[in-house]
Amino acid sequence: MPPRSNSQTPLLDVSLPLSPRTIAFPGDPVVEIEMAKGAGNDDDAVVHRLCMGSHAGTHLDAPAHVIRGGLTLAEVGLEPLIGECTVVDCTQCEQSIDAAFLRKQEIPPVRRVLLKTKNSALLSATDFDFNYVYLTPDGATFLVELGASLVGIDYLSIGQMGPLGVETHKILLANQVLILEGLDLSQVAPGGYELLCLPLKLDVPDGAPVRALLRPLKEAADAGRTGLAPGRESRT
Ligand SMILES: [Zn+2]
Numbered sequence: 001m002p003p004r005s006n007s008q009t010p011l012l013d014v015s016l017p018l019s020p021r022t023i024a025f026p027g028d029p030v031v032e033i034e035m036a037k038g039a040g041n042d043d044d045a046v047v048h049r050l051c052m053g054s055h056a057g058t059h060l061d062a063p064a065h066v067i068r069g070g071l072t073l074a075e076v077g078l079e080p081l082i083g084e085c086t087v088v089d090c091t092q093c094e095q096s097i098d099a100a101f102l103r104k105q106e107i108p109p110v111r112r113v114l115l116k117t118k119n120s121a122l123l124s125a126t127d128f129d130f131n132y133v134y135l136t137p138d139g140a141t142f143l144v145e146l147g148a149s150l151v152g153i154d155y156l157s158i159g160q161m162g163p164l165g166v167e168t169h170k171i172l173l174a175n176q177v178l179i180l181e182g183l184d185l186s187q188v189a190p191g192g193y194e195l196l197c198l199p200l201k202l203d204v205p206d207g208a209p210v211r212a213l214l215r216p217l218k219e220a221a222d223a224g225r226t227g228l229a230p231g232r233e234s235r236t
Pocket of ligand 1: 055059060061156207
């Protein structure tokens with residue numbers, strides 16, 4: 001029997017707010033928002049104009065992001081984006097998450113793996129922090145071999161800055177493992193959840209912002225293994 005989600009437990013919103021204050025990956029467009037309609041006395045409605053990159057805030061990377069001819073946003077199935085997931089505690093990792101570390105964690109055989117690092121504390125900063133914790137290429141290979149179909153992390157890139165980071169992306173995306181980036185896991189305890197996450201239906205190939213939610217699984221919540229991190233209040 002599949003694990004049941006706990007409808008009495010509040011949904012945890014693990015998405016970043018999108019505003020001009022949202023940090024952007026170096027070289028990517030920053031979020032710009034301005035009122036397009038509504039400021040004038042004759043306007044009968046309020047509408048804003050948005051300008052941002054397709055990888056702004058919490059977002060999905062489709063294979064076409066780094067693989068020529070790879071599956072596009074429209075072509076990836078939505079099934080990997082909804083269902084059971086596990087949040088792995090990587091907060092002890094100082095610089096990177098590698099295969100040796102992941103091998104020592106008892107990651108259950110689920111298809112969706114979210115890596116919680118100390119990066120979550122960096123997401124509300126005003127500037128991009130180049131010292132973020134990343135997944136190494138051999139860590140990516142480990143998760144592919146584990147059978148993951150989606151891997152998420154709590155910063156704007158899952159890989160290191162530069163060619164090694166591109167390699168991490170390629171290993172995952174070439175094996176049809178979707179990547180979720182920019183998750184705010186600061187309020188989330190490690191353990192089992194239901195992930196609910198859908199990208200905007202943008203007509204671009206590479207990726208799109210998402211609204212991502214976690215709901216503790218009933219069995220795990222009953223055992224006190226998931227939910228809000230100790231001492232935290234729900235923000236949803
Ligand atoms: Zn991305």
